[in-house]
Amino acid sequence: MNSSKMYIHLFDGFTIEYGGEVFNMRDYLSRQSLSLLEVLILQDQNNVSRDFLMELFWENSDNPLSSLKFNIFRLRKLLKEIHTFQDIEFIHTEKGGYRFQPEVETIDDTSLFEKEFAAIEKAASYDDNTSVHARIIIDLYDGGLYNDTEQLWFMQKVEYFRNVFLSVTDKLCAYYLRSAQYAELKSIALKAATLEPSVEENHFYYIQALISEGDYAAAYEYYQTSTRMLVSEYAISLSEKMKELYSDIIGNNEEKKNIEGITSYYKSKEISRGALYCDNTAFDYIYEISMRNAVRENLRYFLFIFEIKADGDDEKRLEKLLEKAKVSIQSSLRSGDVFTRLNRYQFLVLLPCRLEDDAYRIAQRVSSSFQGKVRNRKERLHYYIQNTNQ
Template sequence: MEEENLELKVYMLGKFSMVYGGQPVVFKRNSATKVLKLLQILLHYSGVRGGIPRNQLLEELYGREDVSDAANNLRVTVHRLKKMLADTALPEYEYIQIENGIYRWKSPMATWVDVIDFSESVKAGEAETHEGERYRLFRKACMLYHGEFLPELSGEDWVIINSVAYKKQYVTALTGVWDYLKYVQNYEEMLEISTEAVRIYPFDEWQAMKIEALMGLNRYKEAMDFYEETSRMFFEELGISPSGRIMKLFEEMSARMTGNYQATGEIEERLKEEGEEEGAFYLSLPSFRDSYRLFQRVLERNGQSAYLMVITLTDSKGRPAEATERQEEFSRKLHAAIQKSLRRGDCFTKYSPSQFLILLIGTNKENCKRIFQRILDNFAMEHRTWKNYLKYYVSSVADIKSDSSQLKIAGNEFHWK
């Protein structure tokens, strides 16, 4: 194939790479940070953007660095970039053009840059009035968006500014595609785009889209499992509840599952606990909350005693531990210690990165002290000093409703004074 017919493809969304004639462009020379950054800036402002003015280039290349002679440093960096490009499989050419203070990427072959195509597709979609064509343009943009803009340079001011702008465009495109697909009830494609959105931005609650798509496909078991996984991630990693939208979908999903006729054998199979796990039963916080409310009603009727225990991981000064790698290790060990120390009929959950809730049925306050001591011994089995990093509070479930209790239930949350 003729060299002029080969295309140079540049990828900046999700990671940086260059492909020429179907083969990766490998930089043989030591690709110093400034040289590679200059290349990325020039490519970012290539094509329809027509280049970058010298003053702006100096700002983006050196930022807040204290450079005594930025102009001379730029000349040196341009020279090094030319040498670096000469050592690749790219055709020999003067790729960097400087004219009237504007720096441009110029090449003998067509150069395609994913982020430019992405951004132009979103803009075209926003201006398009025909519904089908707007969907096509937005869908193309979503297919191009494999992740944030130049994540390796995420600390650079110019990258941060552009990354925020491109994410906003992605949200516009994704929402447009979603609205169209929902209208035509294409749930398979809805599942595809929402799965990718969750991968890229796991904490932006695109999970609601995925749950809705699974429900549209009548895959309620998968939707329920994914909801549980999402709830666990938000509670354990961020210490927050899922959004009202996700909770509403959960209620709708539960109602639909209840309303669908199923054979008795299938119902029993779904209700069975997977495996025969030893020790206490771990629940996600939403499930624990519902179990607590159910037990509270049962106890009102039969008079049996029950206690809610809060165990808190602390630092050396007795304050709730902050999120660190060591605290995460403590949390894993405490989870295992609680599960090992309790009966199969007891249940517990992780309320926040540093706190666990335990529901103890058919016990008394004196036994609660012994239970905590067992948990403490198991937690500190390998490191006796770890006993200093746990504290607990316990309250009778019957007393929690009273004004004197430190522990309160408000809406979907547990609170203590």
């Protein structure tokens, strides 16, 4: 890189490269100063109004203007204390606001990202020309913005860059697959799957690359690992095209197995304790098998819905409550029982019970376990029970 230019990296960290040195800004600035500097940089050298900054950082302050001026002063002072930056003016005071515009040529990854995306934003699919811009976007993105705050403006910025990255990745992978550029496809898909493991599409394209290279053994192994993760860790139901991919792998894999190897493989698998948590598709299959067994062996099965009830609409709190509910269900049921997540608020459970009273006792045990994990009495886990034979 040209040492006379300043390079700012905001994706997955906060570093500035200048004069042949790399500065991790978290080592030099306070949390407040970091957030303030990041906002100024993200405005792409435009004027940032005082009103915007006061509302963003000091909405509840008795004297927001005084707080803003003090923190701008403090930020400038901390930047000057970095020896390499002592002669550089980073932040300029302007009418009604401030502008981040160092007195040297500056390049930051977020501005480059947005510039490249603007060139291909309207493209429904990519070709030789648009793929060049797309590849630059993928190379620039190394994870979410440095973010040490829960302020809505920051969260929206983080989500914006993430969504652009995923959209561009999807179109670029589709282009590489169409044009048989399998090495590029493999590289991009692996990076995307590493950064965003909960997105099925990323794993799908990586497996496609392995299949296209004829590496069916690696494709099979990665398919097993990635789909198990999607289902067990993220409760994602596999798409039809992902399921069809499995048939492609099996149908072309010529590696033969022996019964000893298969037995050894399954014996080595770690079996989790408590009830089995799975995606909706797996639950449907298990339900069908259970109903067949119920007829043959005269068993009674019950379906349970456990539903979170809470005041407000705090998404993060809801996710915490859902995790507590999941733990309560998993630990309160037997290892042979099975459950899945239905939607934003509910879990569905299937288990055999000899008597209906037993079903209600089990449901109450789960509910009591949940209540022991929360302090707010208004946060409750309700349950509904239905005999599958009725």
